[in-house]
Amino acid sequence: MKLRVLFTGLFLTILIAGCNQKEKSVDNINNYSDSLERQIKAEKMTDSLIKSNVKSKYTKTDSTIKFPVIIVSSKLVKKEYSNRRDIKLVYKNVSGKRVEAIRFEWYGENAFGEPAEMGDSFLVGSGRGETDEALNPGKIGSGTWEINSSNAKKIINARAREVVFSDGSKWLLDEHTK
Known part of the structure; x- marks a missing residue:
């Protein structure tokens, strides 16, 4: 019990x-x-x-910044065999010096106004490209950069961020935006 x-x-x-x-x-x-x-x-x-x-x-971007290279037009171009897009920039040397190389940056959005795939794997919405084709003063150049975007619908802004001149001098956007 x-x-x-x-x-x-x-x-x-x-x-x-x-x-x-x-x-x-x-x-x-x-x-x-x-x-x-x-x-x-x-x-x-x-x-x-x-x-x-x-x-x-x-x-x-401060409107007082004097860019040595300006973007004349920027557009998304469809790839030939897919629905992906790349970016095409037309730019002009507005400085008085011969340009040897340019680094560009851009920002784009999708149809909902949200940051799109624009080529940068870290910051969605942004991308970068560069060219080392020489450009004389007053002349226009163009280039297409592969961003392989599936959702980009519009480019909000594109601009030069670094320009190297034939005399060895450099223009840096960061030095003008502090």
Whole structure:
């Protein structure tokens, strides 16, 4: 009889402890779920801020900057055997010096106004290209860069970010945007 009472007491203790443990684990799961929701919300806000900062970098160019090479036109061109697109730039040397090389940068969006695949694997919406074809003062050049975009619909801005002249001097956009 004593043994039966002892086992019954032990069984009830284990049962009650198990129920309490389940309540604790449900609370832990709920707390973890809330924590994940907060983390996802924070990541979405961070992602949104990064995207808006990238776009503003390309759209808030100071109009007083004297670019030695200006973009005459920029357009997306469809690849011959796919629905992917590349970027074509037409540019002009408006400086008084012969240009030896140019580095370009651009920003584009998809049909929803969101950053598109534009060739940069790190910053969605942006891309870069360069040419080392010489360009005399007042002359126009053009080039097409492979960005292999599946969702780009429009180019928001394209510009020269570095220009190397035949006399060895350089023009850097970063030095004019500080």
